[in-house]
Amino acid sequence: MEVPPENPAAASPPVEGGLMAPATALERCVTGIEGLDNILSGGIPKGNMVLVAGSVGTGKTTLCLEFLVRGAERGERSLFLSVTEASDKLIQNLSTFEFFRADLVTNGSLVFVDLPVIYDRLGLEHEELSEDEIGILIRTIRDLVRQLGVKRLVLDSLTSVGYRIRRDERIRDFMLRLGLELSDAGCTSLLVSEIGPVAGRYSLHGVEEAIVDGVVLLWNTRRQGDILRVLQIIKMRGTSHSQAQYVIELTPIGLLLAPHLKGGRMEGP
Amino acid sequence: MPDSDRILGIPELDTSLATALPPGWMAVLTGPSGSGAPLLAKQFANAGVGISPVLFYTTYERTRDVEEAFEDFGWDASAIKIVNLADEYYDRVLVRGLEVARAREQGLTLEQMTIDRPKDRVATRYSLTTRMLADLAAIDTPFRLVVDSVDFFFEVLQAQEVTTVARQIRYRCQTVGGQALLAVHSRNHDPAFMGALEDLADLVFDLRAEPKDDRYETTLYVEKVRHRPDLQRIARAQIGESGWTLADRPNPKR
Numbered sequence: 077m078e079v080p081p082e083n084p085a086a087a088s089p090p091v092e093g094g095l096m097a098p099a100t101a102l103e104r105c106v107t108g109i110e111g112l113d114n115i116l117s118g119g120i121p122k123g124n125m126v127l128v129a130g131s132v133g134t135g136k137t138t139l140c141l142e143f144l145v146r147g148a149e150r151g152e153r154s155l156f157l158s159v160t161e162a163s164d165k166l167i168q169n170l171s172t173f174e175f176f177r178a179d180l181v182t183n184g185s186l187v188f189v190d191l192p193v194i195y196d197r198l199g200l201e202h203e204e205l206s207e208d209e210i211g212i213l214i215r216t217i218r219d220l221v222r223q224l225g226v227k228r229l230v231l232d233s234l235t236s237v238g239y240r241i242r243r244d245e246r247i248r249d250f251m252l253r254l255g256l257e258l259s260d261a262g263c264t265s266l267l268v269s270e271i272g273p274v275a276g277r278y279s280l281h282g283v284e285e286a287i288v289d290g291v292v293l294l295w296n297t298r299r300q301g302d303i304l305r306v307l308q309i310i311k312m313r314g315t316s317h318s319q320a321q322y323v324i325e326l327t328p329i330g331l332l333l334a335p336h337l338k339g340g341r342m343e344g345p
Numbered sequence: 346m347p348d349s350d351r352i353l354g355i356p357e358l359d360t361s362l363a364t365a366l367p368p369g370w371m372a373v374l375t376g377p378s379g380s381g382a383p384l385l386a387k388q389f390a391n392a393g394v395g396i397s398p399v400l401f402y403t404t405y406e407r408t409r410d411v412e413e414a415f416e417d418f419g420w421d422a423s424a425i426k427i428v429n430l431a432d433e434y435y436d437r438v439l440v441r442g443l444e445v446a447r448a449r450e451q452g453l454t455l456e457q458m459t460i461d462r463p464k465d466r467v468a469t470r471y472s473l474t475t476r477m478l479a480d481l482a483a484i485d486t487p488f489r490l491v492v493d494s495v496d497f498f499f500e501v502l503q504a505q506e507v508t509t510v511a512r513q514i515r516y517r518c519q520t521v522g523g524q525a526l527l528a529v530h531s532r533n534h535d536p537a538f539m540g541a542l543e544d545l546a547d548l549v550f551d552l553r554a555e556p557k558d559d560r561y562e563t564t565l566y567v568e569k570v571r572h573r574p575d576l577q578r579i580a581r582a583q584i585g586e587s588g589w590t591l592a593d594r595p596n597p598k599r
Contacts, residue, residue: 189458197453199445212449219452 104315105228105264108146109139111322111333112307120290121314123259125251127234127285129269129278130294135305135326137161139294140230140266141170142330145177148185152227155220156188159236163188174328187224191237205240210250218257226263233268238280247280251287266292278310289313294324306336350487354392355385355582357591362567362576366548368487368522370571371515373542375529376552381563381584384414385552386493386528388588391420393489393524399425400480400490404497408432418588428480430473431497437471438501473501474510481514487522490514494528495542504538508545515545547571552582565591 104119113119120126130136144154158166167188170176180186194216195201200209221229231237234251241247251267258265267288269279278285278293285291290312297304305324309317321336351365353372359365366372372389376382383406393399403411408429415422448457481490492514498507514525529542543549549569554561567578581592 187455187459189455193458194453197445197448197457199441199449216453220455220458224455 105147105152106150107143108150109142109331109333111324111331112139115309115318115320115322115333116312117315117317120264120312122264123262124289124312124314125255125258125265125267125287126290126292126312127269127278127288128266128292128294129271129285131271131296134294134296135307135324135331136268136270136294137166137232138173138326139292139307139324139331140232140268141166142173142175143266144186144228144230145170145175145180147228148180149177151185153184153225154186154228155224155226155230156186157191157217157229157231158188159191159231159233161232163190172328173330175330184224187226189220191231200240203240204242205246207246207249210241210246211253214250214253214257217254218261221258221261221263226261229258229263229265231265231267233270234284235268235270235280238284244281244283248283248287251284255287255289285310304336307333350396352392354388355589355591357580358565358567358578361578362570366524368524369519370547371511371518371525371527371545372548372550373527373529373546374550374552375532376550377530377532379561380552380554381582381589382528382530382552383493384584385550385589386491386526387411387414387420388418389526390425390489390491391415391418391588394421394424397487397489397523398484400484400488401425401427402430402477402490402492403427404431404492404494406493418586430476433476434471434473434497434501473498474506474513477510478513478517481517481523484517484523485521488524490518490523490525492525492527494530496529496531496534499531499534504535508538508541511542511545543569565589 103122105122105124106119107113107116128136128140141156144156147154156163156166167178167181171178181188194213198209198212198216200213202209205213217229220226237250238247241250255265267284269284271278271280278291291310293308293310295306297306305326307322307324309319322333323336325332325334347359347362347365351367352359353362353366374382374385374389376385387401390399390401401411406414406429408427411427412422415425477492481488495507495511498510502510511527514527517523518525527542527546529539546569548567548571551566551568552563553566554563556562563582565578565580565582567576567580570576582589583592584590
């Protein structure tokens with residue numbers, strides 16, 4: 077399904093020279109989610125770090141998993157860093173989707189790692205991570221990305237990590253350093269942000285959205301008794317994009333996007 | 346002689362101390378290295394065999410060394426439960442410390458992140474205090490417990506936590522009629538802690554070896570008997586075939 081940008085005039089201009097700016101605005105990481113690639117003018121600029129923000133049940137994890145599966149199918153090694161859910165269970169859930177191919181996991185194209193295992197191996201046991209420990213965590217993720225040649229990464233969720241990096245300046249530092257490392261490695265990343273229904277805020281600390289290159293917002297809305305999942309690109313450095321709202325449907329073959337028609341009574345994010 | 350469930354294991358002392366160590370009481374034995382306090386701790390443990398379950402927590406000897414010391418005096422080591430806290434601590438904490446240091450220095454491979462996932466490790470993180478108290482909580486009948494020595498706890502816990510452990514042991518003794526002996530070898534601990542520990546104890550012994558002519562002479566000081574200050578004693582002690590004996594019948598201070 078092709079969904080053209082609804083309001084190209086509202087698209088944010090590319091930001092040049094920013095810390096997270098991609099090497100070239102023309103290089104794209106094609107998400108493989110057709111509707112999303114269309115509204116992003118061909119995909120996420122390669123090396124971008126993108127926040128996927130939304131409340132519970134809005135489809136964040138599914139979107140991220142499809143992003144990885146599509147990448148692995150294209151020969152781009154993909155890594156899912158799971159904090160809140162065990163990988164085994166995630167793979168089990170993923171196998172209910174037709175777009176998922178188990179061989180991508182067995183041949184190592186799609187890799188799942190549980191972050192709590194990394195915490196355990198590295199002795200990161202304190203409720204609040206120190207600056208040194210944050211550095212160790214970043215180095216470990218960087219080394220893994222380099223070692224495996226990872227081109228797509230999902231962290232599910234940044235919020236869970238953020239609970240252990242309690243100070244704003246430290247989460248800012250964590251994201252800046254991680255973003256630079258991933259961008260240098262040519263790795264495009266999606267960081268899941270779990271948010272409540274607070275308008276104008278997309279993350280736990282409130283500083284994350286300022287640092288990332290892009291924000292994809294997902295929320296549920298009601299219309300005539302139905303719950304609709306809605307997606308909107310809030311920002312995306314390095315590309316023009318639609319800022320319109322799109323209804324998404326989680327189908328066995330993947331995410332489908334359609335323009336959000338404004339008829340009926342609706343509730344915002 | 347007091348009832349068998351009260352005996353400390355040194356016949357002369359048991360006879361002279363009218364109270365001996367009643368169920369529910371906790372004793373503290375101080376004695377520096379070379380004083381023979383570890384043998385007295387084992388003798389106390391042996392005296393409980395056949396009367397109640399005996400737990401012997403060693404913190405610096407190999408389990409085999411404890412067993413051999415028992416055998417040397419004809420005591421049955423198989424009748425007591427020996428728990429080697431130092432070995433457990435090494436296996437669960439110190440080895441892990443080395444693994445963590447190596448992982449931090451050398452990094453992790455994908456295999457280390459995905460193979461042999463220690464899923465239950467967080468839930469079973471080793472705690473010296475929890476480890477011991479879990480054993481105690483599982484016993485709901487009178488028991489005899491020896492910790493040789495408390496010094497190890499000072500190495501790995503804060504002084505306040507050590508006092509809490511001692512308090513928990515005492516509470517458990519009082520609840521189910523247990524008896525405990527805590528050995529302390531070093532004299533360099535915080536005096537405030539030692540004061541608190543001795544306040545908690547119902548009996549306090551001190552064993553000292555001092556040079557006299559060409560040999561060492563050991564003296565046992567009975568420094569505290571709860572509610573019976575008249576039973577404080579000073580007596581020469583020596584090791585015989587059955588362990589410590591008192592060379593003289595202890596002389597009352599008054």
